[in-house]
Amino acid sequence: xxxxxxxxxxxxxxxxxxxxxxxxxxxxxxxxxxxxxxxxxxxxxxxxxxxxxxxxxxxxxxxxxxxxxxxxxxxxxxxxxxxxxxxxxxxxxxxxxxxxxxxxxxxxxxxxxxxxxxxxxxxxxxxxxxxxxxxxxxxxxxxxxxxxxxxxxxxxxxxx
Amino acid sequence: xxxxxxxxxxxxxxxxxxxxxxxxxxxxxxxxxxxxxxxxxxxxxxxxxxxxxxxxxxxxxxxxxxxxxxxxxxxxxxxxxxxxxxxxxxxxxxxxxxxxxxxxxxxxxxxxxxxxxxxxxxxxxxxxxxxxxxxxxxxxxxxxxxxxxxxxxxxxxxxxxxxxxxxxxxxxxxxxxxxxxxxxx
Amino acid sequence: xxxxxxxxxxxxxxxxxxxxxxxxxxxxxxxxxxxxxxxxxxxxxxxxxxxxxxxxxxxxxxxxxxxxxxxxxxxxxxxxxxxxxxxxxxxxxxxxxxxxxxxxxxxxxxxxxxxxxxxxxxxxxxxxxxxxxxxxxxxxxxxxxxxxxxxxxxxxxxxxxxxxxxxxxxxxxxxxxxxxxxxxxxxxxxxxxxxxxxxxxxxxxxxxxxxxxxxxxxxxxxxxxxxxxxxxxxxxxxxxxxxxxxxxxxxxxxxxxxxxxxxxxxxxxxxxxxxxxxxxxxxxxxxxxxxxxxxxxxxxxxxxxxxxxxxxxxxxxxxxxxxxxxxxxxxxxxxxxxxxxxxxxxxx
Numbered sequence: 229x230x231x232x233x234x235x236x237x238x239x240x241x242x243x244x245x246x247x248x249x250x251x252x253x254x255x256x257x258x259x260x261x262x263x264x265x266x267x268x269x270x271x272x273x274x275x276x277x278x279x280x281x282x283x284x285x286x287x288x289x290x291x292x293x294x295x296x297x298x299x300x301x302x303x304x305x306x307x308x309x310x311x312x313x314x315x316x317x318x319x320x321x322x323x324x325x326x327x328x329x330x331x332x333x334x335x336x337x338x339x340x341x342x343x344x345x346x347x348x349x350x351x352x353x354x355x356x357x358x359x360x361x362x363x364x365x366x367x368x369x370x371x372x373x374x375x376x377x378x379x380x381x382x383x384x385x386x387x388x
Numbered sequence: 389x390x391x392x393x394x395x396x397x398x399x400x401x402x403x404x405x406x407x408x409x410x411x412x413x414x415x416x417x418x419x420x421x422x423x424x425x426x427x428x429x430x431x432x433x434x435x436x437x438x439x440x441x442x443x444x445x446x447x448x449x450x451x452x453x454x455x456x457x458x459x460x461x462x463x464x465x466x467x468x469x470x471x472x473x474x475x476x477x478x479x480x481x482x483x484x485x486x487x488x489x490x491x492x493x494x495x496x497x498x499x500x501x502x503x504x505x506x507x508x509x510x511x512x513x514x515x516x517x518x519x520x521x522x523x524x525x526x527x528x529x530x531x532x533x534x535x536x537x538x539x540x541x542x543x544x545x546x547x548x549x550x551x552x553x554x555x556x557x558x559x560x561x562x563x564x565x566x567x568x569x570x571x572x573x
Numbered sequence: 574x575x576x577x578x579x580x581x582x583x584x585x586x587x588x589x590x591x592x593x594x595x596x597x598x599x600x601x602x603x604x605x606x607x608x609x610x611x612x613x614x615x616x617x618x619x620x621x622x623x624x625x626x627x628x629x630x631x632x633x634x635x636x637x638x639x640x641x642x643x644x645x646x647x648x649x650x651x652x653x654x655x656x657x658x659x660x661x662x663x664x665x666x667x668x669x670x671x672x673x674x675x676x677x678x679x680x681x682x683x684x685x686x687x688x689x690x691x692x693x694x695x696x697x698x699x700x701x702x703x704x705x706x707x708x709x710x711x712x713x714x715x716x717x718x719x720x721x722x723x724x725x726x727x728x729x730x731x732x733x734x735x736x737x738x739x740x741x742x743x744x745x746x747x748x749x750x751x752x753x754x755x756x757x758x759x760x761x762x763x764x765x766x767x768x769x770x771x772x773x774x775x776x777x778x779x780x781x782x783x784x785x786x787x788x789x790x791x792x793x794x795x796x797x798x799x800x801x802x803x804x805x806x807x808x809x810x811x812x813x814x815x816x817x818x819x820x821x822x823x824x825x826x827x828x829x830x831x832x833x834x835x836x837x838x839x840x841x842x843x844x845x846x847x848x849x850x851x852x853x854x855x856x857x858x859x860x861x862x863x864x865x866x867x868x869x870x871x872x873x874x875x876x877x878x879x880x881x882x883x884x885x886x887x888x889x890x891x892x893x894x895x896x897x898x899x900x901x902x903x904x905x906x907x908x909x910x911x912x913x914x915x916x917x918x919x920x921x
Contacts, residue, residue, distance in 0.1 A: 252655070252717065259710070279699040287706025287739075291713065291732050298717050298725060353696060353756060415885065422884040426615040434620075 659715025727808030731799025762843035
């Protein structure tokens with residue numbers, strides 16, 4: 229029941245993100261979406277992921293989004309995307325992303341069992357740490373290097 | 389340049405040492421200072437209960453003096469009104485009728501005596517001009533009010549209490565006047 | 574999903590606990606306003622409020638009443654919904670953090686073991702960070718919805734300050750977590766009780782960084798730029814009036830109380846009464862001394878917060894950012910690396 233509630237909330241607020249005229253409202257709805265997704269993580273017994281999702285996405289990245297929107301002072305009058313082709317391209321790319329996601333997720337039948345029984349242990353912080361630093365060390369480190377280079381790049385641009 | 393007082397201090401502009409640069413130690417010292425102030429004597433005067441003493445030469449609201457038998461001293465000579473640089477004083481003289489000897493000291497008295505406290509600058513010249521020892525500036529302020537009219541103080545507002553009916557208050561008012569006289573001489 | 578299979582006694586117990594914790598933190602926040610004014614008075618050689626009731630003890634009630642009866646102004650050009658949402662969020666996030674603080678040990682009432690903690694979740698500290706990062710939205714939404722340049726500017730300042738100091742805060746805590754090996758606040762407290770020393774002995778630098786960041790996160794002086802009364806006309810709550818303003822101000826005091834409680838829990842042994850062996854005391858006495866100890870520590874920390882506020886002048890904005898990014902974060906990183914090295918060495 230909680231699952232359905234969260235799902236409706238996530239989908240509804242995600243739709244509101246798209247349909248809100250005011251960009252600030254879009255961002256706030258996006259935050260609600262993140263919260264409901266975090267709720268799903270908690271249902272998966274992955275509290276760590278849930279809270280990190282909130283801290284990083286809802287807490288930090290969305291604040292930056294808000295910053296940008298507030299500073300640029302966008303409002304519903306000057307809404308961009310008047311171009312028809314741009315809309316078309318947006319729909320196409322969105323659909324293809326959906327396709328990829330469905331293709332990736334259709335084999336997750338085995339996981340469903342765990343989710344339904346609420347026995348998943350993979351999201352607990354100990355297990356997650358072990359998995360990250362044993363099985364996935366290389367990707368983990370590569371991604372951290374990626375972040376580092378992004379930071380360096382930002383500093384370089386900022387210094388100019 | 390020669391300094392006017394002995395309290396001037398030259399500003400130390402030498403560069404900060406490492407210890408000073410991290411500020412923590414200095415912040416700690418500052419906090420000790422504020423902490424020590426918690427135990428210092430409070431300088432507050434709790435106003436309605438405590439009041440600050442007035443200086444002896446303070447010039448506040450006027451009072452009209454009476455003599456020991458409660459007779460008004462003012463004879464409406466008008467010298468105070470003439471002396472007043474702000475033209476705050478108006479008066480109307482009247483002749484004393486027989487049977488009023490216990491009210492007025494001399495044959496002529498002020499039937500109306502008004503001071504406009506909005507005009508008055510509390511210079512005290514009326515006090516100095518008075519030959520009859522009748523007008524004095526007391527140690528109170530003119531309280532705030534809502535209308536201009538209420539700042540025109542008439543005789544009932546100005547006269548000190550009657551020694552016959554209210555001896556206590558009279559003594560108090562008289563004491564203040566005596567103090568005043570002493571400070572002037 | 575079988576909702577009826579809930580443990581009802583458990584649910585009721587938690588409800589009662591939540592009600593108690595929230596009302597206690599509200600009362601403490603109320604009297605923190607009073608205490609603040611008293612401390613300010615004493616430090617400045619004054620008396621502080623002393624008219625309403627004996628020693629002015631009714632002053633917070635009078636203030637609250639005044640705020641309730643003030644006219645509620647919603648500016649014409651503001652975004653009405655968000656304008657109301659701002660203070661609500663500020664208040665909500667301020668209250669939410671109290672859920673994971675262990676206020677005392679375990680007590681047995683009627684055969685049930687009752688923890689004086691609303692939720693002992695295994696990611697306790699991260700939850701705090703999550704909620705704190707949400708707290709920014711109260712400021713930002715409030716400031717933006719006011720549709721006022723000063724409010725917006727203050728909101729931006731506040732948000733960037735909070736984000737910057739959150740980093741250093743998190744880094745300083747990582748070092749602590751290396752020692753404790755647990756994110757649960759309950760476990761951290763129990764380790765401090767069973768071990769001989771409080772965490773501050775192992776992590777003085779970490780404590781210092783955490784404390785400074787807590788000051789900044791609570792928007793307390795000397796980091797009270799978002800609400801800099803003398804610079805930005807009250808900052809982000811400039812357009813607010815009546816109880817909505819009250820909520821913002823109140824949220825600040827609740828935040829202060831909660832963050833002091835968290836500092837006490839993390840670094841000063843939580844509900845561990847110093848120089849007393851809890852195991853020798855009977856159940857109820859141990860519990861009460863524990864709660865008293867935690868509150869005592871919290872109050873001392875709150876006093877230090879106020880003491881700092883009335884001692885130090887406000888930072889300039891660039892100084893604030895310099896301190897955060899160039900001072901505290903490298904220091905926290907250093908602390909982290911050193912702690913990690915020592916932890917690794919002693920483990921071997």
